[in-house]
Amino acid sequence: MANPQLASQLKIRLDEDQLTNCMRCGFCLPACPTFRETGVEAESPRGRIALMKAVADGLMEPDEAFEEQMNHCLGCRACEPACPADVKYGRLLEQARDAIEDHTRRHRLWVKGVRRLVFKELFPKQSRMRLAGKALHAYRVFGLQRLARRTGALKLLPRQLADMERILPAGSGRGVVERIGERHPAKGEKIATVGLFRGCLMDTLFTETNVHTVELLTEAGFEVVIPKTQNCCGALHAHSGEAEGARDLARRNIRAFKEAGVDFIVSNAGGCGAILVEYDHLLHEDSDDREDAAWFAERVKDVSELIVRYGRVPSFGPPESESGEERAASGSERTGAADAPLRITYQDSCHLRNVMRSSEAPRTLMRRVEGVEFVEMFEADRCCGSAGIYNLTQPEMANRILEHKMEHANATQAHYLLTSNPGCLLQMKLGVERHAAGSGMRVLHIVDFLHERMKRDYQSTV
Numbered sequence: 001m002a003n004p005q006l007a008s009q010l011k012i013r014l015d016e017d018q019l020t021n022c023m024r025c026g027f028c029l030p031a032c033p034t035f036r037e038t039g040v041e042a043e044s045p046r047g048r049i050a051l052m053k054a055v056a057d058g059l060m061e062p063d064e065a066f067e068e069q070m071n072h073c074l075g076c077r078a079c080e081p082a083c084p085a086d087v088k089y090g091r092l093l094e095q096a097r098d099a100i101e102d103h104t105r106r107h108r109l110w111v112k113g114v115r116r117l118v119f120k121e122l123f124p125k126q127s128r129m130r131l132a133g134k135a136l137h138a139y140r141v142f143g144l145q146r147l148a149r150r151t152g153a154l155k156l157l158p159r160q161l162a163d164m165e166r167i168l169p170a171g172s173g174r175g176v177v178e179r180i181g182e183r184h185p186a187k188g189e190k191i192a193t194v195g196l197f198r199g200c201l202m203d204t205l206f207t208e209t210n211v212h213t214v215e216l217l218t219e220a221g222f223e224v225v226i227p228k229t230q231n232c233c234g235a236l237h238a239h240s241g242e243a244e245g246a247r248d249l250a251r252r253n254i255r256a257f258k259e260a261g262v263d264f265i266v267s268n269a270g271g272c273g274a275i276l277v278e279y280d281h282l283l284h285e286d287s288d289d290r291e292d293a294a295w296f297a298e299r300v301k302d303v304s305e306l307i308v309r310y311g312r313v314p315s316f317g318p319p320e321s322e323s324g325e326e327r328a329a330s331g332s333e334r335t336g337a338a339d340a341p342l343r344i345t346y347q348d349s350c351h352l353r354n355v356m357r358s359s360e361a362p363r364t365l366m367r368r369v370e371g372v373e374f375v376e377m378f379e380a381d382r383c384c385g386s387a388g389i390y391n392l393t394q395p396e397m398a399n400r401i402l403e404h405k406m407e408h409a410n411a412t413q414a415h416y417l418l419t420s421n422p423g424c425l426l427q428m429k430l431g432v433e434r435h436a437a438g439s440g441m442r443v444l445h446i447v448d449f450l451h452e453r454m455k456r457d458y459q460s461t462v
């Protein structure tokens with residue numbers, strides 16, 4: 001069915017320069033997970049750009065198939081580093097999704113429900129995120145989860161949601177500031193003051209990782225401040241066509257970190273870091289905020305990058321609690337000889353790699369850990385299928401991608417699979433549960449792994 005409003009909005013919003021910059025060379029095709037899975041041109045970056053251009057030029061109606069292609073894209077942006085013409089594909093995708101979101105009524109009912117809950121009711125409101133954390137904690141700790149499983153109540157959920165329920169962490173109603181306070185001095189001579197971007201998902205589901213990030217940073221010589229008035233980064237909003245919501249959150253975060261007077265803004269979640277580093281673009285049309293947004297964007301660093309480039313890298317060694325004998329006694333299929341080194345591998349966060357352009361720093365840190373063998377996973381740079389809420393809204397493609405990812409993860413025979421983003425972490429846990437059960441492979445955030453192995457030169461105060 002024709003949708004003239006959507007057609008005219010796409011003509012207005014899509015960046016003509018970016019559309020015409022694409023010279024149809026196809027260098028991006030091998031980098032694109034959806035093209036690799038399907039072999040279909042329309043499922044590739046070049047194909048999607050051609051569709052956008054055809055709509056912008058009035059040669060095609062933005063029909064259901066067009067919308068589907070925009071929604072099938074993971075938004076992983078692996079096509080951008082591969083592009084010799086520097087086409088900003090991510091921006092085009094956001095512009096297309098923004099228009100679709102404003103002018104379509106075709107979402108499935110439960111997808112609409114999830115979107116409303118995530119974008120409007122939950123993520124922008126810290127108090128509700130805390131409440132959700134408390135509810136999750138109660139669900140896991142007070143026997144409700146066991147009850148839900150025993151009674152079969154989980155069968156009422158769509159399969160993907162039911163599967164996610166199995167791998168959710170315990171959650172917490174107390175975030176990093178409630179746990180350890182707002183300001184933390186550097187150990188030894190201070191190098192700089194950094195503001196920790198705590199993240200809403202990180203601080204609700206992985207509070208411990210945020211606490212560990214503070215300890216890692218102070219050990220590396222940074223004073224850490226955690227501004228209390230910071231908010232959700234807006235990444236899920238921006239990638240899902242909720243641009244105005246994302247801009248509003250960006251303004252609030254810029255204010256919070258400016259007032260804290262920090263030298264750097266540090267993120268431990270690739271998905272958050274990638275939007276934070278693009279706040280200058282997000283607010284480029286807003287003359288009141290443009291300067292502050294540029295100030296903010298140029299200070300954003302991933303935690304591994306900050307430590308490797310500017311910090312005193314702590315020493316890392318095996319923790320007391322993990323000897324080869326214990327691994328051998330654990331019943332894991334991947335034990336090996338008692339004196340064999342621990343094998344670790346790493347799944348890149350797409351946004352950390354393709355937008356923040358940081359892939360070497362985490363590997364540098366992993367290679368610095370004594371007694372550990374780092375094994376590079378084949379296609380570690382390829383999306384795991386998590387992609388924000390993609391694994392919930394496009395479960396079929398997400399599951400295909402995950403299955404292939406786990407073939408490569410299993411081939412490493414690693415004891416630990418590390419990541420730098422909460423979405424990837426949950427997706428890889430799901431992958432291990434489905435495709436590597438019994439292998440003993442543990443999935444951890446890189447910060448938690450390093451923290452466990454950090455040799456403290458100074459007495460920790462947090």
Ligand code: SF4
Binds near residue numbers: 045
């Ligand atoms: S963002 Fe990822 S899935 Fe989308 S076109 Fe680019 S490479 Fe393909």
Ligand code: SF4
Binds near residue numbers: 028029045049
């Ligand atoms: S690599 Fe860049 S220029 Fe070439 S087809 Fe892909 S997006 Fe277009």
